[in-house]
Amino acid sequence: MTAQTFDCRNAWADAMAEAARADERVVVVVNDSVGSSKLNAFVDEFPERSINVGIAEQNMVGVAAGLANGGKIPFVSAAGCFLSARAMEQIKADVAYSEHNVKLVAQSPGVAYGDLGPTHHSIEDFAWMRTIPGLTVVAPVDPVETAQVIAWAAGHEGPAYIRVSRMAVPAVYPEGYQFVPGKAVTLREGTAAAIIATGTTVARALAAADLLAADGVEVRVLAMPTIKPLDEAAVVAAAAETGGVVTVEEALVTGLGGAVAEVLAEQHPAPLRRIGFRDEFAITGTAEWLLDRVGASPEGIAATVRELA
């Protein structure tokens, strides 16, 4: 991959400013995370609508629920590790169960803070968040999709959990791409097997497909931006039409992989391999190195596909 790469936080910050200009109900709620969320310009433009509660995640999510009760559209922006784990009960009770219109934006999720160690990793979030009724869970792949998802969230009535990555990723989608919640995107057709990836691993899945194609193995590549509600029909079709599925995610394999496994087991049993983090705290290393280590490099994904194809 020699193409230009992007930090999706820039697209997030631009999309937030645009959403706030378009709708005065839009506010951000942060836990001393203005800089790490790249919201400095937003705070300058909308000082009153930037609510920084300090380092207090339970309070942060509760305050956001109250703002939604008061007619605002709050975007909570905080490091994924603290947002998901520290405020889990507020996400469950104050946001999802209370049906408050709060958007939870997990910055630098997965292993983006790779070398800071497991306290700062957020690889459990897909698995945790997809268990909460009514909560939409989304992981955009690149700047174009990040901007699309933020714009969708601002107009969508209902709670959502959205990952925004700081890990450099190449552009996957052209300008004009339209995000459709709950729908998979077929990025490449093929019948030998299907790779289902989400977020930062989509570009890696496409690179793996290139390696396989060089050997005459044509695989289908599905991007799955919405972990929940999952596009079950696309999963079943992928298994039925290709014979085997490989999932790839920057998370525990009980996230996207778990969701796909449940659909296949109930609706269309098929061979499945899940690439991601297993039952251990990740060791220290950069995000890219950690992903490679668990088999999410293009070569690693291709090797796993060959077990099925």
Add this chain to the structure above:
Amino acid sequence: MRVLGRVPAGATDAEAEHHLELAATEVRRRAVQTVGAAKAGHLGGEFSITDTLVTLYLDVMNISPEQVDAGDPERDRLILSKGHAANALYTALAVGGYLHPEALRTFLQSESMLNGHPARNKIAAVEANTGPLGHGLPIAVGTAIAAVLDGSKRRTFVLLGDGELQEGSNWEAFMTAGHRRLSNLTAVIDRNRLQQGARVADTNDLEPLADKLVAFGWEVREVDGNDIAALRPALRVPGSDRPVAIIAHTDKGFPVSYMRDNVAWHHKVPTAEQVGIALAELDGILGRLEAKENN
């Protein structure tokens, strides 16, 4: 149970207090019967806050059944942080005309809108789904900030248990409200001194509570929380330049003789005989109130 509705406009202080005392007694009469029938509930902590609930819903708050039904964004908010006192909330709403009294018969039954903890998805007058402790104050801070952003005079009230203040999330929110000088926010702390299984002071003491709240940037008012004549002015006046914490000194189980200040009555269920004793005592109060009305 009588549906008394809000205190009539133009009522004198004495008339308003009388109306609210009648309402509080009606709520307690109905609530003890509800728990006796459902064989579950949290009567002790419900009776300690009944006076606050009726004073807010029937008098102090800018709210009406019509505003609730219409989802009026300018309505005042009440967040019941001690959500286990749901039966008192439901019954106060029914006495105030916000909820049909027939619904009270379904308390805790399958598919009832009356959960053991309140849900806004089921009852229009409920603002947040509470139950886990330490959630209401942060939510109330959020509704208060929303009012500031709107340039609105609407107020937010939040009703907290004293034992609940052991949850750290409250202190995060006390700090935020003090820092932002949210004078449109009033927190009522139900200082009944008892938590589920023991005295607060013997478990993880809160004192000096008033000093702590003042240090966090709040104005503190200490009142007898089971005395409507004392509660009413404390609730009516918002803070001048900072949030207000009302430490409402109450008795768990007030005013029933065998429940009052008795740690056993957190979620104990009265026998039929005990329901009868409570009703007789409450009927005595009702009789005195009605006699006053007739004089």
